[in-house]
Amino acid sequence: MPTGRKGRIPAPCHPERPYHCLGLCRRCYYHKYRREYNIAYHKADYPRKRAYFRKRNYGITQEEFLALLSKQNNSCAICKIAFGDSTPQVDHNHKTNKVRGLLCSPCNCGLGNFKEQVDYLQAATTYLNEYEQ
Secondary structure, eight states: OOOOGGGOOBOSSOTTSBEEETTEEHHHHIIIIIHHHHHHHHHHHHHHHHHHHHHHHHOOOHHHHHHHHHHTTTBOTTTOOBOTTSOOEEEEOTTTOOEEEEEOHHHHHHHHHTTTOHHHHHHHHHHHHHTOO
């Protein structure tokens, strides 16, 4: 078998690169096999990672999260739209770190944009009612 630069066996996929394994150079091997493995691994491991994140950041276990989800009928606490395939966001008080409920992403962002200030939200409600047509 012909050897490439520095006496290495060239890869069939890219003859200018050295052979790594499974008939591929290192770049093609990692692109084809390792990437597929990592995607499958992270997809399978996602629920466990989310449960760990919720426990670490908000202090609620997976069982408490599921109980809260069923209590809210699998829907957002503000707009009442069902979560469906989207991941519920844990809403919490930033001062006390106490969990208030589960929100959809737009409602959670809305509360964050109003800096969780009730007077800002009331002013926005007044503003919207004033220009209601």
